[in-house]
Structure formats: C-alpha cells, structure tokens
Amino acid sequence: MKHAKRLLSLMLGLSLTALGVGRWATAAPAASTYPGTGGPRPLELNLQPPATQIAHEIYDLHTWMMIICLVIFVAVFGVMFYSIFKHRKSVGHKPATFHESTTVEIAWTVVPFLIVIGMALPATRTVVGMKDTSNADLTIKATGMQWKWGYDYLKGEGEGISFLSNLATPRSQVGAPGMPPTEKRGENYLIEVDNELVVPVHKKVRMVLTANDVIHAWSVPAFGVKQDAIPGFVRDTWFKADHIGTFRGNCAELCGKEHAFMPIVVKVVSAEDYKVWVDGKLKEMAALADDPNKTWTIDELKVKGEKVYTANCAMCHQATGKGVPGTYAPLDGSAVVNGPKAEQIHVLLNGQKSGKYQVEMPSWKQLSDTDIAAVITYTRNNWSNKAEENIVQPAEVVAARK
C-alpha cells in the first residue's frame, strides 16, 4: 500500500515536471540563424527549422512528446531499478503479499489516461489546422510524374503559369551503374531543380496534388507539409511561409527507379519580387507558346532540341547519346533514330518497353509539340546519326497525337 502511494506520487510529480519543462523547451530555433541552403544539414539530428505556423506546431509537439517519453522512461526504469536494488533478497527483504490494490489499479489507469490526453489534445488541434485549406490566396496544382514535378498556378496572382520542375544536378555528379561520377558533388546535390516553385511570403498557398503515373508525395519538411499525389485523385494541403528563403524537399513516396531524383524546391519571395517573377514568367510563356503550325528550319529545331535533350533525356541516354549498356538504350546509331520518323514520334509519345533494358522509356507526351519535334530532329542529326528523314515539324507531332 505504502509503495503504491509512493509510486503514484512519483509518477504524478514527474508528469508535472514534464509539463513545466515542456513549456520551456519547446521554443524552436530562430530560422534566421539557419546557415544552410534551405535543405537538410549534414549530421542534422533534429527536425529542420520550421518556416510556417504548422511546422512550428509540429516542432513543438515533437519536442513535447519526446519529453513525455523521456519522463516515462526515466520514471519506469527508476522505479524498477530502485525496487530491484532496495528490495533484494541479500539484504533480507521479505516480499509483500497484498492482493488487488485499488490504489495501484486506479493509478495505472488514470496516469496513462492523463498522458494520452496531454498528447492527443494539442496534436488534434494541429492536425485539424493542417487540413484547413480554405481561404487560400494562391492555388497551385502539383502533378507528380516519373520523375519530375509539374506545377500549374490555378488561382490567384500568377494564374496561368505552368512549368515542369526537373532535377538540376548533372548526371556527371551522380554516375550510373558501372560509371562513377566524373564531377565533384555540389552543395545541393540532388535537391536542386531547374525551375523552382516560386511563392510570395505571408500568403496562404493551397497545393492541389495529383499524379500522372504512380503515387508520389509532395513534401517540404520546413513547411510541415507532406501529401501523397495519387493518380486519378485530387488531394490538397497548404502552407503559409513566414519568411523569405529557399526550402527544399523530396518526393516522399517510393515511385520507381528515379524516386530520389525528383526534388522539390520552393523559393519564397517578397510580394514585390513575386510580382516581378509572375510578369517575367507570363511573358516567357507567351514567347514559348509556339504556333504548332509554324514551319521551323532544321537549325532552329536542332538548337532548341539540344536544350530539350539536356533537360529531359541526357540523364538516361547520356550527353554522348551512348546510353548505359543494359540500362538505357543508345540513341547514337539507334535504328529507331535513323529509321522512319513516324516510329520515333510514336516512341516519344507512348514510351517503349522492349524488355532488352532494365527500365523502360517513359512517355513524353507532356512535352510541347515543338519540344518533341525539336528533340527528335536534334537526335536525328547529332553524334554519328544521319537519318534520311532528318527533320520533324511540330505539326507532325500534333497529327500523331490524334
């Protein structure tokens, strides 16, 4: 009986201490002291410094739960080791023989109940807050695809902007099976992209998520955001960045071979900078919205095609066009690239899976007609290739899509 009471007061005392310590320890580090480039730091043990209200709450909850767990750990092991030591047989301790102690039973019901409430109450508030995507200033759709993200600004300032966001780390830093990297790995290795998602600071951004092929997940740890992007479904989440900066994340759902190669980079800028960016982007898009009926010269297509190739194809087929034996088909000397052009247009629009390679050629139908025509023309006239049908016009791609 006496022991039970002592145990109860010990546990209550520790829980109360935890409450006090919890309040003190839950102040997250100021984000301005964060020296990194917006991604994880080497040997980082804690969560990334939060950059939104929700991320702050998650950070605090995490700290709070850690403390509760620690207190329970110390209390349980403390009592256990104390009892073992104090009541050992060699000092002549006689075991108590009581039965059915009401006090103990109440204690081990009430105390865990209080602990659960102390965890569930604050957690529920945050989870409900995470799901509240109402009253957004900006709505952006993110589409996961093997293996990149597509962004469409659906509503709010910047409406109509749409672009693809590809990994920017060159393959020469990555290497491939049997091919060690030939270049030193950069600071943002595998967490850098060619087109960053740009959003204004202090504005509620609703992210609408879906996918084209398999399940991906859009995750930015500093925002406390992680949401699956599921083909055929639309899910949403939101964030409101509380300071300017660059924030990095990754696809967080295993989505195939290049899962680690589709990072997410969000650039949070001031309202003025955002306006400038939107203006520039809209102009750039107007300039890019090529008339698919325009007839291009072969040189124009080759110049454009090389850019498309570097951004989308070189990661597998390599800048040399030689591919990687057994994994990626060579385009230099390929029968498809040197054969009838209709066949190559078909491969680009629909992908190819001959079974001769470990992976398959994905479909590129999300590229523009001009991009597809350009990249085909480029591959037909580059390296040692000298295709007879050496030029493909955007109109031919338009026709093949039907």
Ligand SMILES: [Cu+2]
């Ligand atoms: Cu993915």
